Amino acid sequence: MMADPALHIRAEGDRELVMTREFAAPRDLVYEAFTRPELLRRWFGVFDGWELAVCEIDLRVGGAYRWVWRNRNRANEMGAGGVYREIVPPERIVATERFDDPWYRGEAIVTTTFGERDGVTTLAMTVRYESTEVRDGVLASPMATGVSAGFDALAELLRARTR
């Protein structure tokens, strides 16, 4: 079996993070999978006992969305929501994002684009944080190990100290 396509994460501009990934399907299908609640429930954060318990999507400019994940095995819940700012099917979605239990300051703007070439869709999610400081903090973390230079030593330290 082929390996999973790589998930790339990189910094762009002064306060953005870009995550890209390819999918072996035309983009209108990928767009549907990103915007229809019954399809999102089948993949979005659904692993290790987590399910997308609440998935409300008002897919229009100014419309709100709300996601809540629940874990079957642990009594645990995680929620996020925002408002759509731009919708261009099947190419582009811009929305605000805020987590109930915030791990970065303020609100982020998430731009999701779907490009297609020879039946392969390239997904790009750009997360624009409120400040450079927040973005760099997120990028400097091990999420991007291998992307952010000079972080290897720190990653090494974490492995050594947390053992």
Added chain:
Amino acid sequence: METSLDATFAALADPTRRTILARLAAGDATVMELARPFAMSQPAISKHIKVLERAGLVTRGPEAHRRSCRIVAKPLAEANAFLESYRRFWEQSFKRLDALLADMTTERERTAGRSRR
């Protein structure tokens, strides 16, 4: 509201502070020792160390020990665990999405085949 995770990320945002932490991972050091590899004044390095201290990433020893700095691993480990789970969230989700898209593609081909007949 500033969560402790947020404070950790903000402290990690600076490359000088990351280098200081990497140096402290090898063992405790004084401000003078920490300043040595940088083209920076001791007060400038002290300022970075204060940020790390406020974020709970570094503690400083008593005066008698020339105020040597020591790394505190717990907040880093928490940030690490959180972000690894964030990356994992997307990797696992996309794996499921691959399978869903394969189903959707098959379904579309089947429907197209039927309508041609």
